[in-house]
Amino acid sequence: MRKRPTVADLRALKGKKQLTMLRIFTVEEAAAAEEAGIDVASVPPSLIRHPDFRQAAPGIFAMTGVDHREMGSREDYLRLSCEMLMKGADAMYCSASLETVSYLAREHIPIVGHVGLVPSRATWTGGFKAVGKTAEQALALLRECQAYEDAGAFAVEIEVVPEEVASEISRRMKKLLLWSMGAGAGCDVQYLFAMDILGEHKDHMPRHSKVYRNFAAxxxxxxxxxxxxxxxxxxxxxxxxxxxxxxxxxxxxxxxxxxxxxx
Known part of the structure; x- marks a missing residue:
């Protein structure tokens, strides 16, 4: 059985190697990810609560969380975070304000933020399209990552951002890890959805996703x-x-x- 990495382990690997990350939804996918050697997984709370999850994926660093629009107060966020960590999660995703990120980080909750194309906030950046294609936008992304680092987050998902921008930002972050979904190889983690890799649906496939199997057929x-x-x-x-x-x-x-x- 491989050792599950800690936040400190992931930070120690910054700039040394890229890790792999999947969005998974079932115990079967968790077991497959474990056997394949996947490093990090984004997992819904329902799967964290499943009694077989950690038996299926003992060595995967598991991040969980919900869209901030589903949450109420910061105290609600904290209660959910404590429950998830007690049940086997390693980190919490937080798409809420930096004040909420800071509040949770002060309670020693490992927090992952989100920059670039953030689905829950896409209306502010023009919808479901790339972010950071102008110098002004790129500088704003850098400042946002710096603000996340200052607030106490240890990582951010950086989604659909030009690879040159993501790489430059990653190099300038002292401790903040950048988990790339369509943001190039200059980040610390490469992140895809299991359903895209497996070709499970016939809908529009994101440009950044690679299909390895045709489960839909x-x-x-x-x-x-x-x-x-x-x-x-x-x-x-x-x-x-x-x-x-x-x-x-x-x-x-x-x-x-x-x-x-x-x-």
């Missing part, structure tokens, strides 16, 4: 097999082929005679 095949099996069952019933003798329970003839006599 396999799901289509399984659905056709499901329909065929159900149709065969119905035909067997309609035509008297089911249930066959081997699927039935028989009564002892003597007991059957007594039953009929009693009737």
């Amino acid at each position: 396999e799901y289509d095949r399984l659905q056709r097999e499901r329909v065929a099996a159900f149709a065969e069952f119905k035909a067997d019933v309609d035509e008297g082929r089911f249930p066959e003798e081997r699927y039935l329970v028989k009564m002892d003839p003597g007991e059957l005679a007594k039953f009929k006599a009693a009737l």
Whole structure:
């Protein structure tokens, strides 16, 4: 069993190697990520609460959290954070204000922020498109990362940002780790969704995602097999082929005679 990294371990690797990160949703994906040697995972709270999660993924550094719009007060954030850490999470994602980040960090909660294309705040940056393509935007991203570091976050997801910008920012961060989703190889972690890697859906595929398997085609095949099996069952019933003798329970003839006599 491999050793699960700590925040200190991840910081010690800054600038030395890139790590891998997946967004996963099931125990099966957690077990596969563990066996594949994935370093970091973004995990929904429901999976952290699953009794089999840590048995399936003992060596993965697990970040969890929710969209800040689902939370109430900072105290609610703190309660959720404490619960998640007690159940096996290693860090909390926080898309709320820097004041909330600072509040949680002062309580020694390992916090991961979010810069660039942040889905919950995309309206402020023009929607679902790249951020940081102008010098002004790039400098604003640098200042935002510095502010996260000053607030006590140990990492940020940096999403859909030009690789040159992300690389320059990463080099200038003393301790803040940059976890790249579509922001190039100059960061500390490369982050993709498991569902994109596995090709599980037929929707628009993000430009930064690479498909390694075609699970959608396999799901289509399984659905056709499901329909065929159900149709065969119905035909067997309609035509008297089911249930066959081997699927039935028989009564002892003597007991059957007594039953009929009693009737």
